[in-house]
Amino acid sequence: MLPVTRTAEGGVELDGDGEVVEWVLRMAAVPPGDFLDAVAAAGGLDGARLDALADAVFALHDALPPAAPLGEFDAVREGNRRAALAAGLPAGRIAAWDAALAARLAALAPVLAARQAAGRVRRCHGDLHLGNLLLWQGRVCPFDALEFDEALATIDTGYDLAFLLMDLEYRLGRAAANRVLNRYVARSGDAGLVAGLPAWLSLRAIIRAHVAGARGRGEEALAYLARAEAYLAPPPPRLVAVGGLQGTGKSRLARALAPALGAAPGALVLRSDEIRKRQAGVPPEQRLPPAAYTPAANEAVFAELTAQAAAVIGAGHAVVADAVFGRPSERAALEGAAGGAPFTGFWLTAPRAVLEARIAARRGDASDADAAVLAATAAREMGESTWHGLDATEDPLPAARAALERGC
Incomplete structure (x- = not known):
């Protein structure tokens, strides 16, 4: 000033x-190149920066107090229907989109009311796409929040995040959007937001569709419209588990499988290491002392992981669960969380020397495991597993994808 x-x-x-x-x-x-849409176009949104992007959105939402909603989604739906028609989008497709969205919002009403009661409605950014984020002093920073209409910006935090996820998927593909979703949920614990994603992503896509149409970019408008339609017809959920000793590459495999599974932008990865850090109130990469790994703490981690898996599957979204799963009771509980959805369990193995080398090379990871933890886990009786065994000495991703394609 x-x-x-x-x-x-x-x-x-x-x-x-x-x-x-x-x-x-x-x-x-x-500098123009420091806005994240330009950074994305230049190939600068690598994994670390996508994590930083998710962390910035989490920090923004976490600092906001709960608010009473000022608007209703039906009004937002109607406004976008009219705008889409005014922009010249195909009337028949817009009518079908509107009917599908209305039906989904009606079914979603109890979930949205529960999220409001839980404090998930806040005065958010409101316009959270890549063009409204930038690099400032080396950090990802949101700016230029929606200011002209309080009702449009007083929304569910999941709806705020959805604009960014839709924009990432459109510009960079599903893997980028999936990584940001999973990092955000790992930080916030808000796995329940996935219930709203089909409707929220569709609304965000239709906004981009009619804006593009109004500006005479017909091909782009139709591409966004196709996305808006597809989001409202998600594939059914499934539960995939990735277990094995420390260092077998469980998290790498889980992250690689997730984007292609289920509804956009891919499966929610529930990682026991990240849940433990969140329960302890620390970021994923902050190390915890051995005292944080008590039997009671372990039980709390697996209770949350199993409960979240069941809730997410029940909401119609796919899950990849990532943990050692060294006890038969843990494996059985997770399988039960699938309900009626398909379940696939993978068990990764590799020679001890390979595991020790991988653990020693870890940097900036949510796992606190060292060689001593590996030895203690390996010495434990794990019982017989019916999960698919995969040799993780080399990359197990092709074999895992082949098994999923076979319907295993």
Whole structure:
């Protein structure tokens, strides 16, 4: 902030010594290449930066107090229907989209009411796409929040996030959107947001569709419309588990499988290491002392993982569960969480020397396991497993994908 001050001659100057008559804001210059849409176009959104992006959105939402909703989704739906028609989008397709969205929103009403009661409705950013995020002093920063309409910005945090997920999927593909979704849920614990994603993603896509149509970009408008339609017809959920000793590459395999599974933007990865860190109130990469790994703490981690898996599957979204699953009771409980959805369990193995080398090479990971933890786990009786065994000495991804394609 700089003062506009009165000069001795009666004029005004910036930041002088005279009487302050007004204040102005000096804006900081941001290089055009530092806006995240430009960073994405240049191939600069790697895994670490996508995690930082999710962390920035989590921090934004986490700092906001709960708010009473000022608008209803039916009004948002109607406004976008009219805008889509005014932009020249095909009337028949818009009518079908509107009917499908109305039906989904009606079914979703109890879930949205419960989320509101839980404090998930807040005065959010409201326009959270890549063009409204930038790099500032090395950090990902949101800016230019929606200010002209309180009702449009007082929304569920999941709906706020959905604009970013839709934008990432459109620009970079599902893997990028899936990574941001999973990092956000790992930080927030808000696995329940997946219930709203088909409707929220569809609304965000139709907004982009009619904006593109109004600007004469017909091909782009139809591409967004196709996405808006597809989001409302998600594939059924399934539960995939990835177990094995520390260092077998469970998390790498889980992250690689997730984007292709289930509804957009892919399966929710529930990782026991990340749940443990969240329960302890620390970021995923912050190490915990051995005292944090008590039997009671372990039970709490697996109770949350199993409960979240059941809830997410019940909401119609796919899950990849990532943990050692060294006890028969843990494997049985997770299989039960699938309900009537298809279940596939993978068990990864590799020679001890390979596992020890991988653990020693880890940096910035949510796992706190070291060679001693590996030895203790390997010495434990794990019981007989019926899960598909995969040799993780090399990349097990092709074999895992083949098994899923066979319907295993």
